[in-house]
Amino acid sequence: MKPLPFSGKTCLALSGGVGGAKLASGLAAILPPEELAIACNTGDDFEHLGLLICPDLDTVMYTLSGRSNAAQGWGLADESWRVIGALGELGGDTWFRLGDLDIATHLYRQNRRREGATLTAITGELCAAYGVRHPVWPMSDQAVRTKVIVPEGPLKGELAFQHYFVREHCEPPVSGFRFEGIESAAPQPRMMELLAGGRLGAVIICPSNPFVSVDPIIRLCGLREQLKAAQVPVIAVSPIVGGRAIKGPAAKMMAELGMPVSARAVAAYYGDLLDGFVIDHADAADAPAIASLGAKVRVTHTVMSGMPARIALARDVLQFAAELAG
Amino acid sequence: MKPLPFSGKTCLALSGGVGGAKLASGLAAILPPEELAIACNTGDDFEHLGLLICPDLDTVMYTLSGRSNAAQGWGLADESWRVIGALGELGGDTWFRLGDLDIATHLYRQNRRREGATLTAITGELCAAYGVRHPVWPMSDQAVRTKVIVPEGPLKGELAFQHYFVREHCEPPVSGFRFEGIESAAPQPRMMELLAGGRLGAVIICPSNPFVSVDPIIRLCGLREQLKAAQVPVIAVSPIVGGRAIKGPAAKMMAELGMPVSARAVAAYYGDLLDGFVIDHADAADAPAIASLGAKVRVTHTVMSGMPARIALARDVLQFAAELAG
Numbered sequence: 094m095k096p097l098p099f100s101g102k103t104c105l106a107l108s109g110g111v112g113g114a115k116l117a118s119g120l121a122a123i124l125p126p127e128e129l130a131i132a133c134n135t136g137d138d139f140e141h142l143g144l145l146i147c148p149d150l151d152t153v154m155y156t157l158s159g160r161s162n163a164a165q166g167w168g169l170a171d172e173s174w175r176v177i178g179a180l181g182e183l184g185g186d187t188w189f190r191l192g193d194l195d196i197a198t199h200l201y202r203q204n205r206r207r208e209g210a211t212l213t214a215i216t217g218e219l220c221a222a223y224g225v226r227h228p229v230w231p232m233s234d235q236a237v238r239t240k241v242i243v244p245e246g247p248l249k250g251e252l253a254f255q256h257y258f259v260r261e262h263c264e265p266p267v268s269g270f271r272f273e274g275i276e277s278a279a280p281q282p283r284m285m286e287l288l289a290g291g292r293l294g295a296v297i298i299c300p301s302n303p304f305v306s307v308d309p310i311i312r313l314c315g316l317r318e319q320l321k322a323a324q325v326p327v328i329a330v331s332p333i334v335g336g337r338a339i340k341g342p343a344a345k346m347m348a349e350l351g352m353p354v355s356a357r358a359v360a361a362y363y364g365d366l367l368d369g370f371v372i373d374h375a376d377a378a379d380a381p382a383i384a385s386l387g388a389k390v391r392v393t394h395t396v397m398s399g400m401p402a403r404i405a406l407a408r409d410v411l412q413f414a415a416e417l418a419g
Numbered sequence: 420m421k422p423l424p425f426s427g428k429t430c431l432a433l434s435g436g437v438g439g440a441k442l443a444s445g446l447a448a449i450l451p452p453e454e455l456a457i458a459c460n461t462g463d464d465f466e467h468l469g470l471l472i473c474p475d476l477d478t479v480m481y482t483l484s485g486r487s488n489a490a491q492g493w494g495l496a497d498e499s500w501r502v503i504g505a506l507g508e509l510g511g512d513t514w515f516r517l518g519d520l521d522i523a524t525h526l527y528r529q530n531r532r533r534e535g536a537t538l539t540a541i542t543g544e545l546c547a548a549y550g551v552r553h554p555v556w557p558m559s560d561q562a563v564r565t566k567v568i569v570p571e572g573p574l575k576g577e578l579a580f581q582h583y584f585v586r587e588h589c590e591p592p593v594s595g596f597r598f599e600g601i602e603s604a605a606p607q608p609r610m611m612e613l614l615a616g617g618r619l620g621a622v623i624i625c626p627s628n629p630f631v632s633v634d635p636i637i638r639l640c641g642l643r644e645q646l647k648a649a650q651v652p653v654i655a656v657s658p659i660v661g662g663r664a665i666k667g668p669a670a671k672m673m674a675e676l677g678m679p680v681s682a683r684a685v686a687a688y689y690g691d692l693l694d695g696f697v698i699d700h701a702d703a704a705d706a707p708a709i710a711s712l713g714a715k716v717r718v719t720h721t722v723m724s725g726m727p728a729r730i731a732l733a734r735d736v737l738q739f740a741a742e743l744a745g
Contacts, residue, residue, distance in 0.1 A: 142526040142527075144469065144529075145525065173499075175520060175523075176501075176502060176522050177526075179519065180523040180525030180526055183523060183524065186530065186543070193501035194501060194502075196505075197502050197505030198509065200470075200502065201509045204468045207466075400610045
C-alpha cells in the first residue's frame with residue numbers, strides 16, 4: 094500500500110450527515126487525529142422538545158465512534174425507544190424518532206448549553222466520551238437554521254429543515270433555501286485558523302447534499318473566499334451517482350430546482366471553488382464534460398457500502414489531492 | 420359502609436410527594452372528580468438537564484394514575500434506565516435518577532412550556548394522558564424554589580432542595596428554609612377560586628413534610644389568611660408517627676430546628692390554621708396535650724401500607740371533617 098500523502102499536514106473535511114460521515118470515517122481510519130479535522134453542517138440543527146438536536150454533528154460523531162446504527166442508517170446501535178414510546182402515549186410529538194441513547198446525548202448537550210458552554214466545546218466533550226479522537230467541529234457556534242422554500246401546495250411557504258426532511262419525508266416541492274442566521278454566524282474559529290495557517294493540506298467536500306449540507310457551511314461569512322484563497326486543493330466528491338443520490342433528497346431537489354440530475358451539474362454548482370471533482374465509474378462518460386468546467390476529475394468507486402470501501406475512497410481522494418497539490 | 424359526607428361539595432387537599440400522594444389517592448378512590456381537588460407543592464421543582472422536574476406534582480399524578488412504582492417508592496412502574504445510563508457514560512449528571520418513562524413526562528412538559536403553556540394547563544394535559552380524572556394543580560404557575568439553609572459543614576450556605584434531598588441524601592444539617600420567588604408567585608387561581616366560593620367542603624393538609632412540602636403552599640401570598648377565613652374545617656394529618664417520619668427528612672429537620680420530634684410539635688407548628696388534627700394510635704397518649712393547643716384531635720390508623728389503608732384513612736378524615744363542620 095502506498096504511503097499516505099499529506100503527512101504532517103491537516104486535511105479539512107466538510108461534511109453533512111450520512112454520506113459525509115461515511116467518507117469522514119474512511120479518512121479518520123487512515124489519518125491520525127492531527128491530520129484530519131471535520132467541520133459539520135449545523136444548518137439542520139433544531140430545537141425539539143426543548144432539546145437542541147444536531148443531526149449532522151451527531152451522525153458524524155456516532156459514525157466515527159463506530160457506534161452508529163448501520164442497519165438503520167442513522168442513530169446509535171443497540172438503541173431503544175422507551176422515551177419516545179411513552180411520549181407518544183402522552184400525546185407528545187413523535188415524528189422525530191429520538192432513541193433513548195440518543196436522548197442522553199441531547200440532554201448532555203442541553204445541560205452544558207445551560208451552563209454556557211459553546212457547541213464546539215460540548216461537541217469536543219461528547220466526542221471524547223464517545224471515543225472519537227479526530228476533531229469534529231460544528232461549522233459555527235451560532236445558530237444557522239436551514240429553511241426549505243416550498244413554492245406551492247398545502248405547505249407553501251418556508252419549512253424548517255427537519256420538518257421538511259423527517260416530518261414531511263422530503264415530499265413538498267422545493268424552489269430554494271434560506272439559511273436563517275447565516276449573516277451573523279461566525280465560521281468555526283478553529284476551521285478558519287486551519288484555513289489561514291500553514292498546516293492545511295487539502296479541503297475535502299464530502300459527498301453530502303450540496304444545497305442543504307454543504308451550502309450552509311461554505312456560505313458562512315467569508316468562508317468561500319477563504320477556501321478559494323487557500324493554497325491547497327479543494328476537492329468535492331459527487332453525491333450524485335448515475336443520476337441518483339445515494340441517500341437523501343439531493344436528486345429530487347436538483348430536479349425541482351430545474352437542474353439536470355447529474356454529477357456534472359453538481360460540479361457546475363460548486364463552480365470555481367473546486368480544484369478537483371471525484372465521480373463514480375457510473376459517470377465516467379461525463380468526465381470530459383465535467384473537466385471542461387475547469388476542475389480536474391478523478392473517476393473511482395464512490396459508493397461506500399462498507400468500511401473497506403470508505404477507506405478505499407478516502408485513499409483515492411487523498412491521492413488525488415496530492416497529485417493536484419503536486 | 421357509611422355514606423360519604425360532603426356530597427356536592429369539593430374537598431381541597433394540599434399535598435407534597437409520597438405521603439401526601441397516598442392520602443390523595445385514598446381520597447380520589449372514594450370522591451368523584453368534582454368533589455376533590457389536589458394542590459401540590461412545587462417548591463421542590465427544579466431545572467435539571469434543561470428539563471423542568473416537578474417531583475411532587477408527578478408523584479401525585481403517577482400515584483393517582485395507579486402507575487406509580489410501589490416497590491421503589493417513587494417514579495413509574497415498569498420503568499427503565501437507558502437514558503440515564505447512557506448519560507452517565509457521557510459524563511453527565513446522574514445523581515437525580517430519571518427513568519425513561521419519566522423523561523417522557525418531562526420532555527412533554529418542556530415542549531409545552533416552550534409553546535407558552537402554563538404549568539397548570541400542562542399538568543391537566545398530563546393528567547388526562549395518564550388517566551387521572553381528579554384535578555391536580557400546581558400550587559402556583561410561577562416558580563417557587565425551596566432553598567435549604569445549611570448552617571455549617573462543607574455545604575454551609577443554601578442548597579437547592581433536590582440537591583439537599585437527593586444528591587446529599589438529606590445529610591447536611593438544616594437551620595431553616597427559604598422559598599425563593601414566593602413573594603411574587605400567585606397562588607393557583609383555581610385553588611383561590613375554590614377557597615373563595617361556596618363549593619368548598621373541607622381543606623385537608625396531607626401527611627407531608629410541614630417545612631418543605633406544606634409551608635411552600637400555605638406561605639403563598641394570602642393563602643394562610645384565605646384558609647383561615649374559609650368557613651370549612653381545615654384538617655391536617657400528622658406526618659410524624661411515634662416520634663418518627665413515615666418517609667423523608669421531617670423528623671431529622673424537626674430535631675435540627677430544635678423542635679420536639681412529635682405529632683404535637685407538628686400541630687403546634689401549624690398553630691391556629693387547624694380546626695382538626697389527625698394522629699396515629701401510636702400517639703394516642705398525646706391527644707389531650709394536642710387538643711390543648713386548640714384543634715380537635717382524631718386518633719386513627721394513619722400509616723398507609725396499601726390502598727385499603729389509604730381509603731380507610733381518607734374516610735376517617737372526611738368523617739372527622741364532617742363532624743367538625745357539624
